[in-house]
Amino acid sequence: xxxxxxxxxxxxxxxxxxxxxxxxxxxxxxxxxxxxxxxxxxxxxxxxxxxxxxxxxxxxxxxxxxxxxxxxxxxxxxxxxxxxxxxxxxxxxxxxxxxxxxxxxxxxxxxxxxxxxxxxxxxxxxxxxxxxxxxxxxxxxxxxxxxxxxxxxxxxxxxxxxxxxxxxxxxxxxxxxxxxxxxxxxxxxxxxxxxxxxxxxxxxxxxxxxxxxxxxxxxxxxxxxxxxxxxxxxxxxxxxxxxxxxxxxxxxxxxxxxxx
Amino acid sequence: xxxxxxxxxxxxxxxxxxxxxxxxxxxxxxxxxxxxxxxxxxxxxxxxxxxxxxxxxxxxxxxxxxxxxxxxxxxxxxxxxxxxxxxxxxxxxxxxxxxxxxxxxxxxxxxxxxxxxxxxxxxxxxxxxxxxxxxxxxxxxxxxxxxxxxxxxxxxxxxxxxxxxxxxxxxxxxxxxxxxxxxxxxxxxxxxxxxxxxxxxxxxxxxxxxxxxxxxxxxxxxxxxxxxxxxxxxxxxxxxxxxxxxxxxxxxxxxxxxxxxxxxxxxxxxxxxxxxxxxxxxxxxxxxxxxxxxxxxxxxxxxxxxxxxxxxxxxxxxx
Numbered sequence: 001x002x003x004x005x006x007x008x009x010x011x012x013x014x015x016x017x018x019x020x021x022x023x024x025x026x027x028x029x030x031x032x033x034x035x036x037x038x039x040x041x042x043x044x045x046x047x048x049x050x051x052x053x054x055x056x057x058x059x060x061x062x063x064x065x066x067x068x069x070x071x072x073x074x075x076x077x078x079x080x081x082x083x084x085x086x087x088x089x090x091x092x093x094x095x096x097x098x099x100x101x102x103x104x105x106x107x108x109x110x111x112x113x114x115x116x117x118x119x120x121x122x123x124x125x126x127x128x129x130x131x132x133x134x135x136x137x138x139x140x141x142x143x144x145x146x147x148x149x150x151x152x153x154x155x156x157x158x159x160x161x162x163x164x165x166x167x168x169x170x171x172x173x174x175x176x177x178x179x180x181x182x183x184x185x186x187x188x189x190x191x192x193x194x195x196x197x198x199x200x201x202x203x204x205x206x207x208x209x210x211x212x213x214x215x216x217x218x219x220x221x222x223x224x225x226x227x228x229x230x231x232x233x234x235x236x237x238x239x240x241x242x243x244x245x246x247x248x249x250x251x252x253x254x255x256x257x258x259x260x
Numbered sequence: 261x262x263x264x265x266x267x268x269x270x271x272x273x274x275x276x277x278x279x280x281x282x283x284x285x286x287x288x289x290x291x292x293x294x295x296x297x298x299x300x301x302x303x304x305x306x307x308x309x310x311x312x313x314x315x316x317x318x319x320x321x322x323x324x325x326x327x328x329x330x331x332x333x334x335x336x337x338x339x340x341x342x343x344x345x346x347x348x349x350x351x352x353x354x355x356x357x358x359x360x361x362x363x364x365x366x367x368x369x370x371x372x373x374x375x376x377x378x379x380x381x382x383x384x385x386x387x388x389x390x391x392x393x394x395x396x397x398x399x400x401x402x403x404x405x406x407x408x409x410x411x412x413x414x415x416x417x418x419x420x421x422x423x424x425x426x427x428x429x430x431x432x433x434x435x436x437x438x439x440x441x442x443x444x445x446x447x448x449x450x451x452x453x454x455x456x457x458x459x460x461x462x463x464x465x466x467x468x469x470x471x472x473x474x475x476x477x478x479x480x481x482x483x484x485x486x487x488x489x490x491x492x493x494x495x496x497x498x499x500x501x502x503x504x505x506x507x508x509x510x511x512x513x514x515x516x517x518x519x520x521x522x523x524x525x526x527x528x529x530x531x532x533x534x535x536x537x538x539x540x541x542x543x544x545x546x547x548x549x550x551x552x553x554x555x556x557x558x559x560x561x562x563x564x565x566x567x568x569x570x571x572x573x574x575x576x577x578x579x
Contacts, residue, residue, distance in 0.1 A: 003368050010365040014354065021353045021394075091349025095410075098313045098345075100338040101366040258317050 004102035011096075011109025016116060018083065025083060029075035030121060037061070037068040037125065040191060041132075053195040055224040061134045063224070065125060066217040067190035069146070070210070072121040073114075073154045074181040078174070080114045081161020085174040088165060097256065107166075107248050111158040118154030119147055126221075142220030145230070149217045152237040157181070159244030166251035190214045193224075213237045263327050265291040265418050265450035266312060271321035273307050281307040282318070283474035289452060289467070291417075294444050296465025296482075297454040298559065304474040305454040306346055309422045312452070313343050326417045339367075342416030342449075344407040346423045352396030356387055356406050359395065360413060367414035374413065381409040385439060401432030408439060419443075421453045425460060437464055458559040470563055477566040486557040492532050493517065495525035496542065497551030506549075509541045523551070532556070 019025045041061040048054045048063065057063045084107075087093045096106050126136065126143065136142045165174040187201070188210040197205055205211050216233010219225045266289040273282040282304045289295040299305050310316035312325055314334040323330045326340030350359060357378060364374025382391050385405035390398060395406065404424055411419060421440070425433040441464060444451050455461055461468045462482050470478040470485075478485055497520075498506045506524045507516055513534065519525035528534040532554060542549055563569070 007365055010362050014351075014358070014362055017358070018351065018353050087351075090351075091345055092351055094310075094315055094345055095343070095349055095363075096366065098315055098338060098341070098343040099363070099366040100335055100368065 004105055007101045007105035008108040008112055011101075011105055012112035012116065015080070015083065015110050015113035019079075019113065019117065025079050026076070026117070029072050029079060029117075030124070032075065033068045033071040033121075033125065034128065036071065036191075037064055037129070040064050051196050053193070055193050055195060055222075057222045057224060058135060058137070059133065061129055061132060062137070062222040063193075063218065064191060065129050065134060065221050066146075066214045067185075068125050068129075069118075069122045069150055069217070070153065070190050070214055071185060072125065073118040073150065074157050074185060075178075076114055076117050076121065076154065077157025077161040078178045078181060079161075080110055080117075080158050081163075081165045081174040081177055082171045084110050084162050085165035085169060085171040088169045089171060103252065103256065104249075107162050107252050110162055111155055111245070111248070114158030114161070115151050115154040118150045118157075122147060122150040136221055137223035138220035145220045145234075146217055149213070149234065149237055152234075152241040153213065155241040156237065156244040159241065159248045163244065163247045163251045166248070166255045169255075184208060184210050188214060209236050209240060213240070263291075263324075264288045265293070266295070266323070266325050266452055268308075268312070268323040269321055271308065271311060271323060272319045273304075273311060273316065274319040280474050282311070284321070285471070285474070285476055286321075287469055287476065287479070289450060291450050292444075292448050293466045294440070294451040294453060294464050296461035296468040297452065297471060298456070298458065298461040298468055298563075299454075299471035300456055303471045305456075305471060306422055308471075309345070309420055309452070309454060313341060313345075313420055314338055339414075340417045342411035342414065342419045344404075344411040344419075344421050344424060346426070350395045350403055350407060350410075353394060355392050355394055356382065356398075356409075357391040359406070359410060363410045363413045369414060377413055377415075378409075381412055385409045386435075399432075401428055401435065404428060404432070404436055405439065408436070412443065415447065416449060418450045418452060421451065423454055423456065426456065433460070440464060458563070462559050468559065470559070470566060472563075472567045472569075478562055482559060485559065485562045487531075488562070491527040491529065492554055492556045493525055493527050494535055494538060495519050495523050495551075495553040495555070496538070496549045497523040497553075498542075498547055498549055502547045505545055506542060506547045509545055509547065510538060512541065513538055523553075528554075 041064055044060045047060055048057050161174060161177055164177050168174060187204045188208045189205055190210065194202060194205050194211060213233045213236050215225055216230045219230040268285055268287050271282050271285040272280065274280050285308060297305050307316065311318050312323055312330060314330050314337050317331065325337045328336040328340065330337050360378035360381065361374055364378065382388050385408055387402060387406055390402060395403065398406065425436050428436065440451060443449060453464065466481065468480065468482050468485060469476045496506060500522055503522065503524065510516060510524050510526050514526040514529055517525050517527060535554060539549065
């Protein structure tokens with residue numbers, strides 16, 4: 001078991017090194033969410049005070065941190081999936097498969113790397129937001145809870161990315177997760193509260209599990225909602241991670257058996 | 261060794277659409293041998309290597325590598341084999357040393373052990389100076405040499421090299437041949453090598469199988485295979501006025517075969533050892549040979565004899 005862990009560690013280290021050495025692989029997942037955070041918190045600075053029904057928050061910036069982390073983790077999940085797919089395309093994956101390395105480590109390395117990247121980005125966004133005056137309302141325990149959310153969120157997004165890579169074996173197809181992720185994110189309460197939505201959009205956001213995850217994450221950051229919202233969000237994100245990881249293992253099994 | 265290093269019985273691999281890339285291949289490679297698997301592009305070489313290295317399940321048939329069944333005991337097989345697949349699939353963003361370190365962990369070696377073996381291997385494949393550079397900056401030959409080092413980190417019993425020199429320039433090719441020969445002699449590892457170059461199989465392999473369209477069409481030592489299809493040809497160049505005399509003398513050994521206007525050629529019935537006798541016979545009647553040319557039948561001739569086609573290897577590209 002400890003060997004499988006060492007192998008997972010070595011493969012995740014390799015995934016991280018590779019990500020760092022290819023700026024295209026990480027700059028977008030850092031830059032776009034940061035830009036959106038700046039634009040939204042500037043454009044809607046007065047939204048919390050002026051829009052009726054907007055949850056009570058210290059500022060829009062506090063409100064949008066959770067959505068920013070979500071966005072970064074989803075983009076990183078897509079890039080991770082694309083990187084995994086190019087390992088398959090280029091033959092590096094065959095090198096791993098033909099070695100006696102733990103089968104779990106083959107996918108575990110990439111997903112672990114995604115978690116590390118997600119947590120690092122989350123910490124960075126919170127730092128930037130703090131510099132611009134946001135405060136984590138639940139203090140250090142709240143920060144830790146946000147990072148726990150991030151871990152499962154990154155595992156879910158990373159798992160989905162790797163699943164698509166294993167199924168398609170093509171980096172281009174794995175990039176196809178991007179529009180799906182974007183739809184999931186924008187048709188949710190990631191950037192605006194469900195309280196201010198109406199009609200079909202609200203129906204979609206009500207059904208979208210991502211809404212509950214972001215709202216749960218927002219509890220310790222912006223002080224919206226209550227402990228129940230946080231627990232519900234946590235339960236859902238753990239569920240999403242579990243589903244994604246099961247899908248990953250199933251796809252791995254199918255690829256190794258040569259069914260794909 | 262009481263068992264063959266690689267043994268296959270009736271391997272078949274059918275792909276979607278009913279294409280039979282491998283169509284009933286049986287082979288046996290004794291431990292310690294360099295086994296050349298020769299065939300043109302698309303003959304099924306890589307598919308067989310993928311089956312033997314546990315990357316692909318056969319549609320039918322069985323195979324053992326290092327004594328273990330590739331289907332039932334893939335993990336044990338993976339511990340015994342070193343694999344360098346076609347095109348040297350190496351992450352261009354990593355350095356050679358980083359990749360060696362990773363490969364060691366994948367094989368369960370300790371960090372220290374990997375470092376020690378890695379340094380030795382880097383020295384051996386002459387990559388010490390480039391070890392800390394990203395692989396993306398390596399030349400084709402350097403990549404193949406690193407790939408070889410990666411495949412050797414755990415001291416495998418059986419080494420699979422899938423077209424290790426395809427696309428390499430002649431100098432890099434010869435360097436790699438020397439490496440393969442040397443590690444085979446030193447470590448006693450069995451080498452299963454696929455190639456589309458006749459010269460490569462001839463140069464390296466103790467035993468050669470020729471594969472075409474998913475089937476093995478000939479199997480034996482390079483010399484046996486050549487002997488099977490023909491004898492070496494001796495061609496003697498003489499002055500024009502001595503042509504008839506030469507033809508007469510040489511006809512006593514064998515019927516002359518078509519040759520140039522100023523030479524006489526025969527297939528030597530006793531093989532290359534018969535050259536001296538012919539030269540002496542010519543000397544006895546005062547014929548002066550201005551040129552002698554002995555040409556062995558090539559594996560190309562074998563391929564031609566077995567399949568009715570010439571082997572067409574990819575162009576050698578120098579990069």
